[in-house]
Amino acid sequence: MxxxxxxxxxxxxxxxxxxxxxxxxxxxxxxxxxxxxxxxAYQPNENQTKYLKSLINSIETNGTDQCEDIVGTWVGELIEDDGAYIRSWELNYEEDGRFWGAIARKSITENSVEKQEGTWSCEHSVLFTDVTVGEKQYKWNYLLLHNADGERVYAHIGSYAIENIYRTYRTYRKK
Incomplete structure (x- = not known):
């Protein structure tokens, strides 16, 4: 026992x-x-920098530069998860390299609008942005795939690969 x-x-x-x-x-x-x-706040690491440099070099030698005609107001929308999450934006790109605008997020659990401002530059079809959202600073870079006739298609350059692809439209043309 x-x-x-x-x-x-x-x-x-x-x-x-x-x-x-x-x-x-x-x-x-x-x-x-x-x-x-x-x-x-997300800052790019060394691998992202190397990846971005290789993209720029390949575009410089093989592709068409899509950096012309960035200035103006652009609107767009991204729908994810079969409509469960919607992100829409209106961003204004100024000739002096500044930009500002708002991004709205809508889902079952969230309905918010955040204001963004920052600076931009474009080189060899890569749009570089330094963004301030509230108190946080971000560096977001995009590969411009198409930028003509009031339509811009671009891909977010992530840590190790091209990530989301966005389509945005010009609401008016700056003179």
Whole structure:
């Protein structure tokens, strides 16, 4: 009888230790994932810079420069997850390299508008932006795929690859 009780206590103790180890590992993995995600301001890393340089070099030698005719007001919309998330924007690009505008986000859980302002430059079909949203600073770069006839198609250059592709339209042409 005593042997059975000790066996059950020992088994419970070992299960407790195993469970504790599993919880600790889960917490460590979760913390590692959270610490590597970009909460807050995102700054490009060295790999993104190398990737961007190689894109610029290939466009410079092989492609058409899409940087002309950026100045003006551009509007667009991106619908994700079969319409569950909608992002729309109106951005004004000034001749002096400044831009400003607003981005609206709509979903089941969110309905917000954030104002953006910053500076832009364009070189060899890559649009470089330094953006301020509230108190946070961002650097977002886009590869211009098409920019003519009041339509602009561009792709966000992410950390390691081309990410979302956007289409935007000019609302008026600056003189």
């Amino acid at each position: 005593l042997k059975t009780i000790v066996k059950y206590i020992g088994t419970g103790f070992l299960y407790g230790i195993g469970f504790s180890i599993a919880v600790v590992i889960m917490l460590l993995v979760t913390e590692k994932i959270e610490s590597t995600s970009h909460g807050g």
